[in-house]
Amino acid sequence: MTKISVILPVFNEEKYIGKAIESVLNQSLEEFELIVVNDGSTDDTLKIIEGFGDERIKIINQSNQGPGASRNRGLDIVKGEYVMFLDGDDWLCRDALEIAYEEITKNSADISIFQIIKYDGKYSQNSWFNLDNFPESFENRIFNPHECGDFLFDISVSACQKIFKSSFLKRIDAKFPEGTYFEDMPFFFYTFLKADKISIIRRHLYVRRKHEGSITESVDSKFLDTVKAGQILMDIFIENGWYDMYLFDLLAFKINGPRYALMGIEAKYRQRLFELIKMDYCEIKSSQYYGDYLENLGPVKKKFFLDIIKARDYEEFKTLNQMKSSPAQ
Structure with missing residues (x-):
């Protein structure tokens, strides 16, 4: 049984893609599939991906269509009970899949949100990715989105910071906007407000690499x-x-x-x-x-x-x- 499908869209990530893939293949939870969507890379990204030769990796090759379309292609073929997203320049912590799976299945939540830690040569934290906007009363329980009305627009919209129930995403026909950047933002609000059961995980499960090419690091x-x-x-x-x-x-x-x-x-x-x-x-x-x-x-x-x-x-x-x-x- 495939417990989690990890969707990894990549475009010209030859410098970082190896670490991203290794972080999934070395997870403590073994019942997963890794769907890598090669979005028209022109460097050695595809060669590096194919070099792993691991049957748990499914590769989709397409012309360059952007991150939204790439993630949607992955969503179309997921077989896992749950879905997580990973960016090509980031990586997952060793027990990320196991911890996320245990939390979201515990109360059959639609979405569980975990913490992200940033890396730019050294590790650092910020309140947004640490879920500091969630009061202590939200811990260790299921809640609905409208309980978050006072701080809804202060929640991190990153799709990579969450694990989703696959049947929930299918039921609400959740799709990322295509042909535009900042696709996480509409996807987050739609899925979050459609959910009946949400939980948070006060654990750092994901590492976001900060570098000059990161979308949030240069206002271009x-x-x-x-x-x-x-x-x-x-x-x-x-x-x-x-x-x-x-x-x-x-x-x-x-x-x-x-x-x-x-x-x-x-x-x-x-x-x-x-x-x-x-x-x-x-x-x-x-x-x-x-x-x-x-x-x-x-x-x-x-x-x-x-x-x-x-x-x-x-x-x-x-x-x-x-x-x-x-x-x-």
């Missing part, structure tokens, strides 16, 4: 997709009847993603990101939801929202907004 062209990801998220909340329930925090979250990106993105992408944000905000202005933004955004986020709509280009926006406000406001 990938961050143009913060706008699209936010639009997908809003559609999910509206279509599933969650919009009114989480209105205040949802709108703040929607504004802050592109806002942070515009503050930090490389200069050559600022005008393009401004244009994408402006198109989005002008659509909101002509929609039934415009009044909700005006009534519920805090002063800094509201000014950002209105200045984007008013400005003709990024330079005019910068003059209007001055970009001096604290991101936390």
Whole structure:
């Protein structure tokens, strides 16, 4: 019986992929399959994968389609009772599968969330990946997502930080958005809010490697997709009847993603990101939801929202907004 399917999408990860695969093959729990989706790699990634020659590894080769499509290809063929995700530059701790499996099966949870530790030559922790937003009252029990209403948008969205029941994902037809980065974010909110039973595991089961190529370490062209990801998220909340329930925090979250990106993105992408944000905000202005933004955004986020709509280009926006406000406001 296959207890866990580990889905590993890879694109040009020759430097790190060996450690990622070894961390799965050396797990204390042996009843697993490793589904490696080679997303059109042009370096020696595929050669390294094939070199393991382990029957527990299933390789899918496809043209480059991005992480969302790669994960979906893996989900299409899983045979395990449960699903976990691994990125090609990260690795799992030795007992990760065993601990995650024992926890999620104990109370037949749909999702269990564990801790991540970061590595950049030395190990470090942060409150987000340590699940510090979960009060002690959430430990050692099953809870439903609406108990997390006060801190829902402060939970780590990383798919790699969770183990999912396969039948649950199939029942709700869970899919990652394709053709966009930040695909974890819509997937997290959809699956989390659809779940009936959730638990947390106060153990570090996953190591996230921090390096210059990491998506969260450089604010480059990938961050143009913060706008699209936010639009997908809003559609999910509206279509599933969650919009009114989480209105205040949802709108703040929607504004802050592109806002942070515009503050930090490389200069050559600022005008393009401004244009994408402006198109989005002008659509909101002509929609039934415009009044909700005006009534519920805090002063800094509201000014950002209105200045984007008013400005003709990024330079005019910068003059209007001055970009001096604290991101936390």
